Amino acid sequence: MSQTISVASRGSVRATFVAAYSAVTLAQITNALPGALSGTFAVEFHTSGAGLTWIAGMFLMGIVVFELSWGLLGDMFGRRKLLYVGAAVSVIGSVMAAMAPSTGVMIVAQAIGGIGAGILFPISLSMIAAITPDHRARAKVIATWAGFLSLGAVISPVLAGFTAQFFTVPGGGPGASNAFSGWRAAYLIAAAGAVVVLLIAVRAKDSAAAEGRKLDMPGQLTLAVGLIAVLYATVTAVDAGFGSAQVIASYIAGGILLIAFIIIESRTAQPxxxxxxxxxSSYSITGIVAVTGMFAFLAICFSTSVAVSGLALAETWKVGVLFVFIQGPAFAFIPVVGWLIHHVAPRWVLTAGFAFMAVSGFWLSTFALGTPETFGGTPWTAFIPPLLVLGVGFALTVGSVTAVAINTVPAQQIGMASATTNLLRDLGFALGPVIGSAIAFGIGATVFAGPLAGILGAAGMPADAVAGLAHVPPLGFLSGWDGIVAQFSGQAAGGGAPAPAVDGMVKALAAAKPRIQGVAGTSLGEGFQTVYLCAGVAATLSAVLTLFISARSSAPTADAITETTEASAEAAV
Known part of the structure; x- marks a missing residue:
């Protein structure tokens, strides 16, 4: 709090505000795009469960693993320079996503885009805070910044749905005539927005606060690599299983690195x-619910995208509409939540928000999933009421979780408490699609195995052919049928099977396709029902735990109100 902030005399104050507000809107648009497009990615890239999880989780990990260092680097070397870097990296990530011909390229694009957004979030906020020294004026400026961030969250699903509806070119597939169609146009628009941010930032004021600042490189490296190792293990387990040697080794490596991180942080002067x-204890409870509550939120978002678009085959614009109901309340309720945090005990606001999220998760877990609406599946409009409840819960929790945290610690620890809680909250966001995928695709594969063997056996396929297809996950039969058939026939021919026998098995597969895909969809539907249920349990646990937070969190201090406003601004997803 006592840091000396230097602000350059050159540059325009107006340009600084415009650059910051544009940057945070852009960052949130790119942050929210994968959530609305997960089901579309499954269809477009014919990806496995692990591939889909990488796409959904890698952007968020790009934000989380360096979250505590970007602001520090801006303090040390100048925030405008970091804004340049963040915008440039966002251009690269967005263009690469728009051009991506495969799952692997899309994963890399998401990682790059996440790093860009991870820079823009804290740097845009610190730039406007630096030129607004008065606490009351700063609170208003930060609230405006929060509005633009929430606006980005509303624009993103609309952009995804609009481009998918009006920019799609018929014919082809990934990398062919569809290369610049549909959702890809949304990423090109985001890239153009990043270029605009770069141009505006040229006229912005620079600022820094380098005095006494030092990057904790050992801590940053062990945290980043440790989290990525754990993420890799969990994602790999989606297809390989948790008993895989690769998965176990990655968990062990990640655990060792995270233990090393804790040891380093306990011994370094500037952790x-x-x-x-x-x-x-009150802060520890808040940290736990920041992870579990935000896990519940994004697990529901991810499951909805895959269930409605990937399994029910609804158009992308319909998923975009659903995500407006999820994100809209965070934008519309900014003044309401701000008033509640300052006039009602924030922990009660937090408890109510988690309770709303729990209701949404349990409600959605009762839906029949995995069957297209045209074949009698759940109508996409049925998702609107429970997702609106989820959006209200998110609006109440995303800011108040930090409000509660910073009011459980002494005044001199407010800044660190806010930053750490934001990290834990964003970690919960990252874990939503990762753990949700592990649950959904794991349960889906288990449920699918028996019926698949029965269908193939009834079709007259020999036992060894049935065994050869038993390892294919249900998502593979839904999004990559042609590839599976080609691989199967190639393996059968390579194993010495005569051509007539191979042709017979391929014909048997084709005849059984409707039944196999129907069972694959309902099996995955059961998996995502379980994810919704787990999210409801996690949100319920979060609501109950907040009841044990000390009552002192109900009285925000003057400094804490400013920090709370800042924290409320960082609504994610």
Missing amino acids: LIHLSLFKN
Whole structure:
């Protein structure tokens, strides 16, 4: 709090505000696009469950693993320079996503885009805070910044749905005549927006606060690599299973690195995270619910995108509409939530928000999933009421979780408590699609195995052919049928099967296709029903845990109100 902030005399104050507000809107648009497009990615790239999880989770991991360092680097070297870097990286990530011909390229594009957004979020906020020294004026400026961030969250699903509806070119597939169609146009628009941010930022004021600042490189490296190792293990388990040697080795490596991170943080003079914060039981509880509550939120978002678009085959614009109901309340309720945080005990606001999220998760878990609406599946409009409940819960929790956290610690720890809680909250966001995928695709594969063997056996396929197809996950039969048939026939011919026998098995597969795909869809539907149920349990646990937070969190201090406004601004997804 006592840092000396230097602000350059050159540059325009107006351009600084415009650049910051544009940057955070752009960052949130690119942040929210994957959530609305997960089901579309499954169809477009014919990806496996693990591939879909990488696409959904990698952007968020790009934000999380360096989240505590970008603001520090801006303090040390100048925030405008970091804004240039963030916008340029966003251009690269968005263009690469628009051009992506395969799952692998899309994953890399998401990682790059996540790093760009991870820079823009804290740097845009610190730029406008630096030129607004008065606390009351700063609170209003940050609230405006929050509005633009939430606006980006509303624009993103609309953009995804609009481009998918009006920019699609018929014919072809990934990398062919569809290369610039539909959702790809949304990423090109985001790239253009990043270029605009770069041009505006040229006239913005620069600022820094380098005095006494030092990057904790050992802590940053062990945290980043440790989290990525754990993510890799969990995603790989989606297809390979948790008993895989590769998965176990990655979990062990990640665990060792994260333990090393804790040891480093306890001994360094300027740590990324002050571990002493967690000696406070109320703060520790808040940290737990920041992870579990936001996991519940994004697990529901991810499951909805895949269930409605990937399994029910609804048009992308319909998924975009559903995500407006999820994201809209966070934008519309900004003044309401701000008033509640300052006039009602924030922990009660937090409890109510998690309760709403729990209702949404349990409600959605009762829906029949996995069957297209044209074949009697759940209508996409049925998702609107429970998702609106989810959106209200998210609006109440995303800011108040940090409000509660910073009011459970001494005044001198407010800044670190806010930053650490934001990290934990964003970690929960990242875990939503990762753990949700592991649950959904794991259960789906287990449920699918028996009926698949029965269908193939009834079709007259020999036992060894049935065994050869038993390892294919249900999503593979839904999004990559032609590839599976080609691989199967090639393996059968390579194994010495005569051509007539291979042709007979391929014909048997083709005849059984409707039944196999129907069972594959309902099997995955059961998996995502379980994810909704788990999300409801996690949100319920979060609501109950907040009841044990100390009552002192109900009285925000003057400094805490400003920090709370800032934290409320960082609504994600």
